[in-house]
Structures are given as structure tokens and as C-alpha cells.
Amino acid sequence: MADRIMIALDNVSKIYGSGQHAITALKDVNLHVPQGDIHGVIGLSGAGKSTLIRCVNLLERPTTGHVSVDDQELTALDRATLNRARHGIGMIFQHFNLLTSRTVFDNVALPLELMRMDKNTIRERVQPLLDLTGLADKADSYPAELSGGQKQRVAIARALASRPKVLLCDEATSALDPQTTSSILGLLEDINRRLGLTILLITHEMEVVKSICHRVSLISDGELVEEAEVGDFFTSPRTHLARRFINDFLEIEPPQSLLDHLQNDPTPGSHPVLRLAYSGDEISTPLISRLARACDIDISILEAKVESIRHRTLGLMIAELVGPPEKTREALAYLEDHDLTVEVLGHVRRHD
Amino acid sequence: MSDAMIELILSSTLDTLYMVGISGLISALAGIPLGVLLYVTRPRQFLALPILNHLLGVITNIGRSIPFIILMVAIIPFTRMIVGSSIGLNAAVVPLTIAAIPFVARLVEGALNEISPGLIEAAQSMGATPWQIIMKVLLPEARGGIITGLTITVVTLVSYSAMAGAVGGGGLGDLGIRYGYNRFEPTIMLITVAILVVMVQGFQSLGDYLVRRSDHK
Numbered sequence: 231m232a233d234r235i236m237i238a239l240d241n242v243s244k245i246y247g248s249g250q251h252a253i254t255a256l257k258d259v260n261l262h263v264p265q266g267d268i269h270g271v272i273g274l275s276g277a278g279k280s281t282l283i284r285c286v287n288l289l290e291r292p293t294t295g296h297v298s299v300d301d302q303e304l305t306a307l308d309r310a311t312l313n314r315a316r317h318g319i320g321m322i323f324q325h326f327n328l329l330t331s332r333t334v335f336d337n338v339a340l341p342l343e344l345m346r347m348d349k350n351t352i353r354e355r356v357q358p359l360l361d362l363t364g365l366a367d368k369a370d371s372y373p374a375e376l377s378g379g380q381k382q383r384v385a386i387a388r389a390l391a392s393r394p395k396v397l398l399c400d401e402a403t404s405a406l407d408p409q410t411t412s413s414i415l416g417l418l419e420d421i422n423r424r425l426g427l428t429i430l431l432i433t434h435e436m437e438v439v440k441s442i443c444h445r446v447s448l449i450s451d452g453e454l455v456e457e458a459e460v461g462d463f464f465t466s467p468r469t470h471l472a473r474r475f476i477n478d479f480l481e482i483e484p485p486q487s488l489l490d491h492l493q494n495d496p497t498p499g500s501h502p503v504l505r506l507a508y509s510g511d512e513i514s515t516p517l518i519s520r521l522a523r524a525c526d527i528d529i530s531i532l533e534a535k536v537e538s539i540r541h542r543t544l545g546l547m548i549a550e551l552v553g554p555p556e557k558t559r560e561a562l563a564y565l566e567d568h569d570l571t572v573e574v575l576g577h578v579r580r581h582d
Numbered sequence: 583m584s585d586a587m588i589e590l591i592l593s594s595t596l597d598t599l600y601m602v603g604i605s606g607l608i609s610a611l612a613g614i615p616l617g618v619l620l621y622v623t624r625p626r627q628f629l630a631l632p633i634l635n636h637l638l639g640v641i642t643n644i645g646r647s648i649p650f651i652i653l654m655v656a657i658i659p660f661t662r663m664i665v666g667s668s669i670g671l672n673a674a675v676v677p678l679t680i681a682a683i684p685f686v687a688r689l690v691e692g693a694l695n696e697i698s699p700g701l702i703e704a705a706q707s708m709g710a711t712p713w714q715i716i717m718k719v720l721l722p723e724a725r726g727g728i729i730t731g732l733t734i735t736v737v738t739l740v741s742y743s744a745m746a747g748a749v750g751g752g753g754l755g756d757l758g759i760r761y762g763y764n765r766f767e768p769t770i771m772l773i774t775v776a777i778l779v780v781m782v783q784g785f786q787s788l789g790d791y792l793v794r795r796s797d798h799k
């Protein structure tokens with residue numbers, strides 16, 4: 231059971247338009263999300279995130295490839311069967327998409343009306359959802375009377391009404407302020423735990439990935455370029471783009487005064503400047519001072535930051551190794567031996 | 583003013599209300615579905631039927647571009663076929679209705695345009711059928727805009743009905759022309775105009791009230 235695949239995209243490509251104006255929004259995407267996982271897809275604006283998530287419930291039909299949800303191949307279904315399958319897939323959106331003409335209660339009831347349930351059953355289903363999402367006192371309010379966070383809660387309750395096994399979130403917190411974002415993310419995590427719901431979310435914010443995702447895929451120009459467990463993604467990113475996301479998120483960049491003097495190749499009298507990422511146990515050992523002693527060099531720490539990500543600790547540091555070339559080479563080897571991610575940013579000459 | 587005159591004014595008022603009421607009702611019943619069809623069959627909409635959409639668009643535009651006075655005369659054979667006569671109240675209702683249907687349709691289409699496409703998408707993600715999207719999303723969400731459109735239509739019908747009445751239909755327009763203009767009785771003319779003003783005000787206020795009641799934006 232543990233590894234049953236809930237969402238499967240196989241060789242999915244999507245091309246908008248045709249001929250000269252064709253835009254390839256997804257290129258041969260393969261994505262498998264096991265039951266109960268919270269899987270994030272992160273990427274820059276225009277990378278194809280929305281297209282990808284809309285391909286899961288066929289709001290957008292892939293040009294080629296197969297989509298399966300809960301072992302049912304959606305790309306092979308006729309209209310009516312697809313509509314029935316969609317009852318098993320909830321979706322929430324960046325701009326909530328609530329019906330302004332309906333109260334909170336009636337918005338949550340909508341998917342059940344679409345399934346032609348009777349009034350009593352609907353009432354029995356909606357009430358607990360309003361409780362779960364903290365909206366019990368808002369049942370008779372209209373969306374216009376609610377804050378953004380409350381609107382997204384209504385949308386979540388609505389998405390859960392048909393008791394789906396999968397929840398799709400298209401930038402669900404991008405229109406919310408940071409406090410509201412974390413409360414909505416908390417709610418999603420709670421739902422994932424309590425209901426065992428599989429969640430696929432797309433976002434351009436690392437904060438979202440960091441707070442609730444188990445696994446993450448990185449999308450760039452319509453291609454999934456990296457996929458990893460979230461702790462691994464933060465500690466040992468494999469692509470340049472992933473590193474950029476992480477650095478922007480952790481706001482760790484060498485100081486400008488240093489960047490100005492950074493050169494690509496070592497010259498006599500220059501020292502390497504490193505970006506070190508370390509995670510897990512390394513952090514608790516006094517690695518830096520041991521390194522200094524073992525290799526007999528000086529280490530000048532320019533920037534450092536420690537983050538806790540999914541019960542793991544991630545340390546990031548920008549440091550200059552000061553010593554003769556053979557000693558700094560030895561130090562680099564030492565660091566790599568200790569499972570640190572080391573990136574040489576360049577070399578600087580000390581001018582003091 | 584004689585009792586007969588008062589009675590004439592009263593019955594003319596009822597005649598106008600009759601013409602506006604019947605043509606308003608039928609044009610709403612036909613114009614709303616036509617407006618919905620114009621919207622949902624657009625390219626890239628959920629019932630995209632580009633050829634039908636284009637055809638309906640052309641027909642609607644033709645209907646809207648013919649001046650009412652010409653339409654009224656042009657369709658006399660059709661009117662005769664429907665109500666058996668080309669003069670009288672019912673004969674006036676036919677061209678009024680024909681003129682109002684495309685008018686209503688375009689106003690309804692405009693009201694639907696105001697709905698965020700995200701709502702349709704959300705409904706589709708819940709497995710809504712096209713019919714359910716129309717009945718549960720489009721029409722309720724556009725209710726305010728549709729009522730506004732119908733109010734504009736009714737007010738327009740009041741003035742068109744005066745035109746229709748003048749060529750043998752009856753109603754306040756007919757009264758105004760016959761007594762106010764032909765026999766030069768300025769009092770009658772003034773009363774006629776006053777009643778029309780009050781009528782238009784009344785319809786507009788009723789429309790505004792209904793819009794306010796259905797608007798939760």
C-alpha cells in the first residue's frame with residue numbers, strides 16, 4: 231500500500247497552438263506521486279506549472295502521453311466517465327474561484343449538487359467540512375464578506391466535499407500574505423495526515439515546498455529537471471536552477487564587495503571562496519574548527535545561515551579558505567569526504 | 583377632462599403595458615438562451631462550436647442593425663401569419679419581440695463576459711456537465727447583469743411600443759399622436775408623456791432593486 235502510485239504522468243507533452251505560433255509548455259514529463267504524499271512542483275513563472283497541474287485532471291488535455299489517477303487512465307475516458315472521475319480529484323486555485331452568488335455553505339455544497347445528492351446528505355457532508363476548515367460561523371456569509379485566507383478555506387472545503395483521493399493546488403497561497411499562507415499550509419498538512427489525501431501542489435515559492443512538501447520536482451521550460459526528497463533537494467541540489475532557488479530563498483549570497491573581486495581561476499596568492507551546504511549530523515560536529523586544525527589553514531566565514539527543513543537541519547555558509555594552495559586543496563578534499571556540498575564560487579586575492 | 587378621456591388614457595396605458603409585457607417576456611425567454619448559446623459556443627469555450635457561433639452572431643447583428651420602423655413594416659407578412667392581422671396590439675407585439683430578442687441576447691452575452699473564466703474551470707474540475715455549468719454557474723453568477731440587461735430592454739420596449747402603437751397598434755404612443763399631435767391637445771400630450779416617464783422610472787427602479795438584491799459581489 232505504502233508505495234501505491236496515486237498520480238501518474240507518463241511522457242506527457244503539451245503544445246499550445248500549432249505551426250509558427252506553437253508553444254511547447256510541457257516536454258515529456260514523467261511524474262509519479264505515491265498515495266499520501268505531498269508533492270510539490272516548483273518553477274519560475276511561465277515554466278509550465280499550471281499546464282502541468284491542469285493536465286492531471288485534464289482541464290488541459292496533453293498533446294501526447296498518458297495521465298492516470300488512482301489507477302484509472304483519464305486520457306482514455308469518454309466525457310461522462312471523465313466527469314465522474316473528476317469527483318475523485320479536488321482542486322484549489324490561486325484566485326479561489328468561489329461563486330459570488332452563493333453563500334459559503336452553498337459553495338461547499340456545489341460539487342455535491344453536481345453529483346445529484348439530496349439535500350439531507352448534502353447538509354450532513356457540508357457541516358463537518360465547515361468545522362474542519364474553521365468556517366462554521368461563516369456558513370451564511372457570501373465570499374465578498376471574507377478575507378483571502380477564509381476564501382481559500384472555503385475553496386478547500388469545497389474541494390474536499392466529494393471526498394476525493396487527490397487534491398491539486400495551483401499556486402494556492404500565492405495571493406495570500408505570509409501569515410495566512412502558513413495557516414493554509416497548516417490546514418493542507420492536517421488534511422493530508424488526517425484523510426491520507428495525496429496532494430500535488432505547484433508553486434514558485436520555496437517557503438511552500440519547505441513547509442509541507444515531502445518530495446519536490448523542479449520544472450524549467452516545460453521539463454522536470456530535478457526530483458528529490460525535500461531535505462535532499464535543499465541540501466544537495468543537482469542543478470544550477472535549484473541552487474538559485476535555494477540561495478534566493480535563504481538569501482545567502484557573497485557580499486558585493488567580494489563578488490567584485492572574484493575571479494574564476496586561481497592566481498598566485500589567491501584563495502578559494504566556497505559555498506558549503508551541510509545537513510544532518512555534520513552540523514552538530516565542530517567541523518569547521520576541526521578542518522582548520524586538520525589542514526592547518528584559516529577559515530574566514532563571510533555568511534552563514536541555519537535552517538530547519540522537514541526535521542532536518544540545513545546549514546549554508548560562504549567561506550574563504552586562507553592558506554597555501556596545497557593546504558586549501560587538502561581542505562576541499564576533507565570537506566567532500568565529509569559529505570558536504572561544496573561549490574567553489576571563485577578565487578580572491580587578499581589585498582591586505 | 584371627460585370621463586371618456588380618462589378611460590381612454592387608462593386603457594391606452596394598459597395597452598402599452600400589455601405590449602411591453604408580452605414582448606418583454608417572450609424576448610427574455612428566447613433572448614437569454616440565445617445569449618448563453620452565443621457565449622458557450624465561442625471558440626475555446628466549453629461548448630465551442632465556431633461555425634454555429636459565427637452564424638448566430640451574424641443573425642443577431644442583422645436583427646440589431648435593422649431600424650425598428652423598417653423592421654416593423656418589413657415583417658408585416660410574418661406578423662399576419664402569426665397573429666392573423668397586421669394592425670392592433672398583438673400585431674405590434676410581433677415586431678417588438680423580434681427586435682428585442684437579439685438585443686437581449688447581446689446584453690446577456692455581455693453579462694456572461696463579466697464572469698471570471700476561473701469559475702467555469704472550477705466547475706469543470708468538479709466534473710460539471712455543460713448543462714450544469716450553465717444552470718449552476720453561468721446564469722446565477724450573471725443574474726445581476728442579466729436583470730440589468732432586461733431592464734434596459736423593457737425601457738427600450740416602452741419607447742418602441744409608442745412607435746409601434748402609432749402605426750395602428752394603440753397604446754400611449756397612439757394616443758399621444760392622435761390627440762396630442764393631430765388634434766393639438768397639449769394636455770393629452772403632456773399626460774401621455776408624463777405616464778411614459780413614470781412607467782420608465784418604475785421599471786428602472788424595479789430593475790435596480792432586483793439587481794441590488796441579487797448582487798453579493
Ligand SMILES: Nc1ncnc2c1ncn2[C@@H]1O[C@H](COP(=O)(O)OP(=O)(O)O)[C@@H](O)[C@H]1O
Binds near residue numbers: 274278
Ligand atoms: N491557453 C494557452 N494558450 C497558449 N499558450 C499558453 C496557454 N496557457 C499557457 N500557455 C503558455 O505556456 C507556457 C507555460 O504556462 P503556464 O503553465 O501557465 O506556466 P506557469 O504556471 O509555470 O507560470 C507559457 O509560455 C504560457 O504563455
Ligand SMILES: [Mg+2]
Binds near residue numbers: 279280281401
Ligand atoms: Mg501558473
